[in-house]
Amino acid sequence: MLGVLTGDISNSQTFSNDELNHILDALKIQLSKYASQYGGNFDIYRGDAFQLAVTQPQHCMQIAIGIRLALKALPLSADVRVSAAIGEAQFRQQEVKIGTGEAFVLSGRGLDTIKPQYIAFSCQNEQLENKTKLLTRFADAHISGLTQIQSQTVLAYLEASDKSHENIATILNKNRSNVSRILNASNYKLVAEYLSYMEEEIASWQQSSDAEK
Template identity: 35%
Template sequence: MVTCLAAVITGDIVASQKVDKTKYEQILKRLKDLFDDLSERYQLRFDIFRGDEFQLVLPHPAHALRVATLIRLTLLAEQIDVRQSIAVGPIDQLRDNVKSSTGDAFVRSGHQLEEMKSELFRFSSSQPELEWHLSVTILLFDAHLTSLTKTEALVLSCYLFHPDEPHKSLAERLDKSRVNTTKLLNASAYSVVDTYLAYTQALIEQHAGDNQ
């Protein structure tokens, strides 16, 4: 029997102290607006604290990698990067103040973030087989996202937010030509990214259940 679990994402902005103050305030507003949008889409809850750190809880853990990817791409499009520690496990108590909640998923996510060095994604789970599969493949995924240009990240994030729209519609959203939009999507390996995120969703559903 599969036990229903939750996902916790703990993150912080890379080299935040080096960002111009005006731009940093804009980044924080962009981050909050993004979290509000993601909250509506995925019923997540979040806290932003200490200026450059955040924590999110997803009751439907299968969406964890997609949410983390959208966060990463949104900030990459602003030429800012972010570390994120993703954990799937049980939660003992979810408080109004998310960062003061307790449970295995919170412990794993927080400890991982403290241990992270050069990598910007890490994954852990109370489910050993799930952790075995995703803790390795996410490192390759991390390297791919790191290789994207600012514009490729922008276009890829637009696609992931609107995956069912044709390239012409995405181009209009981005104020770009359809040809250029398709070229940038191909350069970002958007179909491979989409396939990987579908794979992670299916794998998490298989091992961690779904709290629908």
């Protein structure tokens, strides 16, 4: 059972070559981080598209939102569309884009139909997909409304092991009260609660699916 995320940089043709290279560098940093953290690998192809496969699919929405926040945190007003899917699949290291299986099919199909949203979730279990579809659309709309500074601060909070506002302020080299103000204005707890809910729902379905085999 894998989590597969397929995505591309939104409106990539509007950026200069230098700007696009800067965006791609930030994207590669996030993809490398998540591939290492959640047991997977990734490919970047066609200049602005990517695919990441991980062996811990319960974290796929944290990855999707993390990638969006990282690009929205850039001073270039960059964004990315990401279609996440979980299911049975196989891939070879360093050849993710030619992986096979249900998760790859669902993820690619989801990206084809994702507009006007920026984040989508698909699953071979129709009940789980339907149960989480509306919540994901709300989360997507909320992330779309975050500013550059809010995106940077929420991402730092989500990725920190010590989530105290003092620690986030230290990471970002900002005043603690300012960080608290930005986080509260960003409704960061709702984002964290959505991600916890998705992680629990996916893990629960995965356990029940494994038990049936």
